[in-house]
Amino acid sequence: MKAAAKRSRRDTIRAQLADLKMPGALEALDEVLSGVDGGGLTPTEAIETLLGAQITLRNNRRLQAAMRSSRLPAVKTLADFDFSFQPSIKREQIDSLHELGFVERKENVIFLGPLGVGKTHLAISLAIASAESGRRVYYGTLADLITSLEEAQAAGTLKQRLKVLTHPSLLVVDEIGYLPVAPTGAMLFFQLMSRRYERASTVLTSNKPFEEWGDVFGDDVMAAALIDRLLHHCHIVNIRGNSYRMRQHSELWQALQTPDLEEAKTT
Ligand SMILES: Nc1ncnc2c1ncn2[C@@H]1O[C@H](COP(=O)(O)OP(=O)(O)OP(=O)(O)O)[C@@H](O)[C@H]1O
Ligand SMILES: [Mg+2]
Known part of the structure; x- marks a missing residue:
């Protein structure tokens, strides 16, 4: 030519x-x-x-x-996740979740495990994969989400706020279990989850097993109803292992895990 x-x-x-x-x-x-x-x-x-x-x-x-x-607090991706550090995680399960079929099917994902094992990291990386695929996502800790619902209720705008939080295809609810929830907050969160049930996916993280959610939400019956809805269509990722944050301080980590730490400190 x-x-x-x-x-x-x-x-x-x-x-x-x-x-x-x-x-x-x-x-x-x-x-x-x-x-x-x-x-x-x-x-x-x-x-x-x-x-x-x-x-x-x-x-x-x-x-x-x-x-x-x-409101995602950081960029965390699947590519940054070191699976060799956390052998309790099945890589195929995490890879397959990142294909986002669960979002399409409006299913939930729950990451359970002790501190620093990558629950927030993987929840964010699912949110990022969803955002990249053009879906609307939203992130909040349980405490943040409840505060925003309480503020809306006080301002008489609860209905709109619930609508806004029901809209995203994927909502991350991080840190269930670190802070106790007041009864009114628990009811508001229950309303939100009931609305999202079978309508859109929620990815939750918790350091507490389900048996202890009654204490977290201050109401065994409400917690049972919440767990019942969440688990109906749900992928559970149970992580066991050491904190990635403490990987360079394994001795201190071991000490923190032992209940007689106070004793150890004073001797
Ligand atoms: N396997 C891993 N590979 C790479 N980075 C990791 C891994 N696990 C955790 N991290 C990093 O370590 C830090 C702590 O992880 P993360 O916040 O996900 O823990 P967590 O399980 O949510 O803990 P917490 O219960 O305290 O909130 C983050 O910066 C995260 O990116
Ligand atoms: Mg976390």
Whole structure:
């Protein structure tokens, strides 16, 4: 093909990509075409690379928008997770959850385990994968979510707040069990979970086994009804192991795990 004809083709493709609002592909175009001209890329690979560049840009933009609107506290991804540190976790189960079929089916996920084992990390990475797929996500600790519901109730806007929190395809409820919940807060949270039941997925984390949720929510009957709804369509990930935060301090970790720590300190 003559150089001038080649240039005009490129200009047409540039205009088409701009028209289609594909800046990622537009930016990659020259490099991809040089790859084809130099023989380094087959036409199929070139198309794949071009579309891949656009998808990467789109996913990054979705993630940035989600980070602004979802209140996710950090970026934690599956790629950053070291499975060798936590052998109790079945990698296939976590990989398969990241394919997001559970969000499609409006099922829940619960990460249970002691502190520092990666519950929040994996809950966030599921939220990020969902955000990248274009779904609306929202993050809150149980305490934050209850506070926001209580404030809405006091302001007479509870109905709207419940609607806002029912809307996301994936809601993360982090840190169930660290702070006790007052009875009114527990009822509000129960209302939220009842609304989301079979309508949208919730990913929850807790350091307490289900048997202790009655104490957390201050009401055994309400906790049982809540667990009944949550577990109806649910993937449970039970993590056992040491805190990743303490991995460089394994002796201190062992000491913290022993009940006679006070005694050990004074001797
Ligand atoms: N297996 C792992 N690979 C890489 N990073 C990890 C792993 N497990 C935990 N982390 C990191 O260690 C820190 C603590 O993990 P995380 O916050 O997920 O723990 P957690 O189970 O939610 O603990 P807590 O109950 O105290 O809230 C985070 O910075 C997280 O990214
Ligand atoms: Mg956590």
